[in-house]
Amino acid sequence: MSKIAFVFPGQGTQFVGMGKDIYENSEIAKKEFDEIFGSLSFDLKDAMFNGPEETLKKTKYTQPAIVAMSLVLEKLVRAKGITPDFVAGHSVGEYAAMGSAGFLTLSEAVKLTSFRGEVMNEIAEQVNGGMAAIIGMESSDIIEALKEVDGVVEAVNFNEPKQTVIAGDKQAIEKACEVLKSKGARRAMPLAVSGPFHSSLMKPAGEKLREEAEKYNFKDAEVTLVANTTADFLTKPEEIKAEIYAQSFGPVKWVDTIKKLKENGVDTIYEIGPGKVLAGLIKKIDKEIKVVNINSVEDVNNL
Incomplete structure (x- = not known):
């Protein structure tokens, strides 16, 4: 039987105005966004909707912005009756996958992402x-x-x-x-990035993230997540916490992730979030998989 996966993009896909059309045209989206924005100690809404680009480029804003937009769009896709059998995310997109899988609530996933952005920035500046x-x-x-x-x-x-x-x-x-x-x-x-992300030089960020993750109430996943660092299936809180630690200074095995999904019956992947980067990568990994790109209200309405 054919199966569906949701995948979520990573850093570099952000743009000024991201999420604004969804916020203004969907009651569900507005409610979800307001809850996410209200849980943060800084103004993510203004950074996302109005910029300027320099602000949105700062990791502190970029990472939660991408995850917030991805997770709100994911809610709209589910509201259309489409549900995933598996989820995965590329780099910071794995945090959107965590929210989609049910390990954390939407606002918890974005809040933890925002901490990740800050700590990654801090360590990147030291090396x-x-x-x-x-x-x-x-x-x-x-x-x-x-x-x-x-x-x-x-x-x-x-x-x-x-x-x-x-x-x-x-x-x-x-x-x-x-x-x-x-x-x-x-x-x-x-690449025009501020640090050696996913390399062993970022291990101190992993230590801080491991500590921070203990403050969150992780639940068993409702949907199986394919991990960046191993391309293995994760469903338990302890497994995802170990991945949060390892992923900050470990690899993103995207080729293996897509192969794992294919081996387990996935023939349709929804790329949910800003940009179309993952669709391009997936096509290079496996031409047979159908990829549906969702990054606007129009895309959701066309489902």
């Missing part, structure tokens, strides 16, 4: 790190080549078969880009 996208090379070859580079540099985001993101020390990243190009990478591009 001189960065990230780079490597295009046109198998991930196994990238991992092998990185062994030749001194300093901390790791393959962290396995986005699609020929696109992997590396993270680590700034100098090690520069050296790695040269080495990988010499070994056949089509492109090696430094």
